Amino acid sequence: MAVAVWAAVRRRPVAFLWSRWPLRAWAFLLTGTLQGAVSLLVLAVLVVLGVVLSVVGVGLLVLAGVAVLGVPLGALERRRLLLVEPVPLPDPHGSLPGAGAAAWLRTRLRERATWRELAHLLLHSVLFTASGLGFVALLGLSLMLLVTPLIVWAISPDTVMLIPGHPISEPLAALPGSAAGAVGLVLSAYAGCLLAGAEVWTARWLLAIRDEDLGGRVVELTRSRARLVDAFEAERRRIERDLHDGAQQQLVALSMTLGLAELELRGQHPAAAELVTRARGEAKQALAQLRTLVRGIHPQVLTDHGLPAAVAEVALRHPVPVTVDIDLPHRLPGPVETAAYFTVTEALTNAAKHSGADRIEVVAHLDRGTLVLLVTDNGRGGADPAAGAGLQGLADRVAILKGRLIVTSPVGGPTRLRVEVPCSG
Structure with a gap:
């Protein structure tokens, strides 16, 4: 100038x-x-x-x-x-x-x-x-x-x-x-x-x-965003622990108590026993929903056994047949595994709701220290990443880890979601 x-x-x-x-x-x-x-x-x-x-x-x-x-x-x-x-x-x-x-x-x-x-x-x-x-x-x-x-x-x-x-x-x-x-x-x-x-x-x-001043600000901004994500993960795990050790155990105890009450009332008060039986069924249903919620917050299998086992478990429960091919030589850093897992779950949920696909494929491997994750379905395509907040939230999570998320979905399909996350971030 x-x-x-x-x-x-x-x-x-x-x-x-x-x-x-x-x-x-x-x-x-x-x-x-x-x-x-x-x-x-x-x-x-x-x-x-x-x-x-x-x-x-x-x-x-x-x-x-x-x-x-x-x-x-x-x-x-x-x-x-x-x-x-x-x-x-x-x-x-x-x-x-x-x-x-x-x-x-x-x-x-x-x-x-x-x-x-x-x-x-x-x-x-x-x-x-x-x-x-x-x-x-x-x-x-x-x-x-x-x-x-x-x-x-x-x-x-x-x-x-x-x-x-x-x-x-x-x-x-x-x-x-x-x-x-x-x-x-x-x-x-x-x-x-x-x-x-x-x-x-x-x-x-x-x-x-100067550029070095801007670089320092970018580094500090990235660190602050990473600290926020870590705090969010810690709070989410605390909620998961409280639900698992508190509300879930209370529902189990309630279900057992209702079962005992049912045995006591079955011969003497059939109408009351029927109501207790219905209440016990609703308690079991609430317990199942709570377990699903806890598993969705942060699955224990992801913490204990890593990304391949967690994705395989999700694939077994999915209504659409899912082929999983995850070849990783070792465990990935926790934030990378978490981002990849929730990317897969979001992609599978969207495919089941909107794509009309009858086959989904999940592939992941390491390429020179970078996790490359591909989720492909043979549905009708035409997906718009900007239409909902789910993929945008995943893109923000991946961006914090210096990665990127790419969605390709031409009309007529297939829809492909590609995630690249450096494991050294």
Whole structure:
């Protein structure tokens, strides 16, 4: 991206002089010089204070504050760039909502952008402040020379001297000084453009966001999503355990109690015995439904014996004949097995409900450390992955593991679901 103030000079080098660009560049340099001088003073005081207090340990905190001093000043500099740049620089730092001071400091010290901002602070406070002071001197002298006739007219004659020993007695004699001031203003316009562009280029190099910053954010986002999935899996297994050890056992005990009551009432109260028999049947039905629910939350066979056994068990219960060919040399990581299992169950459920297929095939193997899973049915096809949330949820789960899910379903079939998940994720 071109520097805007430099591009303005290249497009119209003469018309640039009476455009707004010189004033914008001057305002940028004047504010930058003032900011740089104050920053240099604050930086020097903090460094000296940190070194002096380091003997008692407090100085280390002060020096850590010096290290992150570039963060707020970098944010201020990015806002100040809007004086000469139409497009603002994005903040390279990730947001830390709710983080305390200690967590904020630790995070910022680990970010490369923090150290680039500190480098910009040092460079701006020393080099650009010095060049800015030189520019201020040139601009101030040029303006003073330009208005010399007014100064001579307003002040009594023989008191203004452009050259030592040569007093000016009348305003007309100060016109050469005005001409020199006009030349100085022209030089100030182009010099201001050059210096402002150099500061903009440096700020882009040190203060703008980089691919490594985005990479860090992507990694942190992926980790946070993975932590959410792990927490969800832990909560789901807790619910499974509670149902298995709590509600399921209570239903078994209820069924046994009803059975005993049925034996007691069978000869004495046939009508009551019939009601108890019906209640016992409903309890058995509720227990069967609960066992199916628990098995669907997270099948124990998947935990104990792995993906091939779990998929084979699902295939045996499926109303459509399913051929399973899963050739894995070893157990896969837990998240990979879970994602693959629920992908198979979702695909089999969709095939039974919508495809009209009479044959389904499940094939899985490892290809250079990546699980490749294929579920194919010979149904009518025309499946739309965007029509429901099931496949979209599976795609999100696979994406967290750096994998991908591909659905191919032309009209007339067959429908093929392909999942690729790296086992090293």
